[in-house]
Ligand SMILES: *[C@@H]1O[C@H](CO)[C@@H](O)[C@H](O)[C@H]1NC(C)=O
Ligand SMILES: *[C@@H]1O[C@H](CO)[C@@H](O)[C@H](O)[C@H]1NC(C)=O
């Protein structure tokens with residue numbers, strides 16, 4: 001295999017999609033292994049007989065396979081990557097098995113003026129390329145955003161012919177300037193874009209921003225560290241009437257030293273923003289801490305969320321949590337029931353009257369907040385049922401979201417997990433939750449059943465012989 005000689009850096013992306021076509025069940029997994037000089041994209045699937053099918057793609061000089069999107073209606077896997085310039089490559093998958101590779105690419109590079117201007121601001125040539133950071137399928141179109149030499153831009157393209165540009169919009173507040181920044185984005189069923197990123201060149205103005213579609217653009221309060229404090233955004237999901245964001249950030253409510261907490265934040269999709277107060281700003285923003293820790297008299301906390309996976313069939317959010325990079329390395333997997341997240345959001349708030357006072361618990365004025373409906377208020381009416389004064393000061397929940405089990409589902413010392421995906425597999429008489437976990441050098445498999453968890457390490461996939 002061409003993989004020999006490749007030095008493995010962390011597995012960067014894993015993805016499993018399950019689809020049921022007639023009787024057969026297709027599980028597709030994509031791994032990206034970053035090497036020193038290039039990276040490798042491996043796709044393998046488990047056919048009904050659980051025989052791994054594997055295929056790989058690498059190309060000299062290709063690096064930063066950054067985003068993947070799977071279009072099940074046309075059986076295409078869309079990949080964003082970089083090869084001196086930008087390319088997108090697709091694989092066509094047949095109905096039953098993933099058989100044929102039909103790479104298709106289009107170039108997407110910053111123009112010379114943009115590159116020069118980027119370099120004149122002190123950025124390197126490497127940084128002044130176009131890194132694709134948003135790749136979303138919406139109906140028959142593909143929404144793509146790239147850093148474009150620190151001048152973010154978004155292009156809507158035609159699936160089937162990426163060269164066909166349908167629309168170009170400014171990428172600010174949708175895509176970061178700096179390719180290293182941890183951002184996330186999604187398009188809702190109704191076509192609104194929710195992006196969690198930074199809105200400025202220096203990366204000091206974080207934002208959760210809604211745009212496009214038919215709703216008014218809204219953002220989180222600007223330069224207000226109580227709303228978002230040096231956040232790293234991990235993921236976003238559309239669930240019911242809400243958009244849920246998963247992130248880690250420096251805790252504002254902690255008085256004793258700097259510490260990072262993991263959070264779930266949410267906003268109502270029908271939020272119209274405030275009037276006079278909180279103009280163009282969310283009025284439904286709330287956030288809560290996630291607890292992933294080893295129990296004991298003094299619990300050991302895995303504070304930093306790295307990756308999540310949402311299992312809609314069970315309303316479970318799986319998360320990878322690690323210790324801080326300056327601490328000893330340790331990782332854990334915790335799962336959170338959506339109902340316990342809702343419970344925390346229905347509970348009291350935590351509020352600080354002024355910077356000299358402590359954060360105190362304060363009752364929730366609307367304990368079972370539901371977002372309201374468009375009909376109730378009429379267009380432009382009072383949709384969010386929250387008083388704007390409350391919305392401005394009450395957004396941090398007092399209660400911490402506790403995971404489904406007292407202890408993490410899986411822990412590992414001396415290792416940092418990076419990504420996970422979870423698949424449900426029908427055993428003879430139980431359902432198994434199979435976790436695939438990416439670490440610095442290997443793919444780890446964990447199987448979760450009602451009785452507990454067993455885990456074993458798999459060899460790096462490239463070391464296995466293809467079948
Ligand atoms: C794709 O779109 C481009 C730009 O509109 C056009 O020039 C090209 O012919 C199209 N290719 C195909 C295969 O339709
Ligand atoms: C983004 O997250 C990764 C993984 O946690 C981390 O290594 C990296 O430093 C983060 N990026 C920035 C710009 O801090």
Ligand SMILES: *[C@@H]1O[C@H](CO)[C@@H](O)[C@H](O)[C@H]1NC(C)=O
Nearest residue numbers: 291293294295296299400406
């Ligand atoms: C987190 O969970 C542990 C284990 O159940 C518990 O001991 C601890 O009090 C919890 N911490 C918070 C902040 O809720």
Ligand SMILES: *[C@@H]1O[C@H](CO)[C@@H](O)[C@H](O)[C@H]1NC(C)=O
Nearest residue numbers: 314315316337338339340404
């Ligand atoms: C999640 O919560 C719901 C409602 O409380 C409960 O019925 C369900 O069993 C929980 N799921 C898990 C996996 O704990």
Ligand SMILES: *[C@@H]1O[C@H](CO)[C@@H](O)[C@H](O)[C@H]1NC(C)=O
Nearest residue numbers: 275381382383385386387388
């Ligand atoms: C919206 O509803 C809240 C709470 O019921 C009320 O305090 C506020 O005045 C209303 N705002 C408008 C613009 O009607």
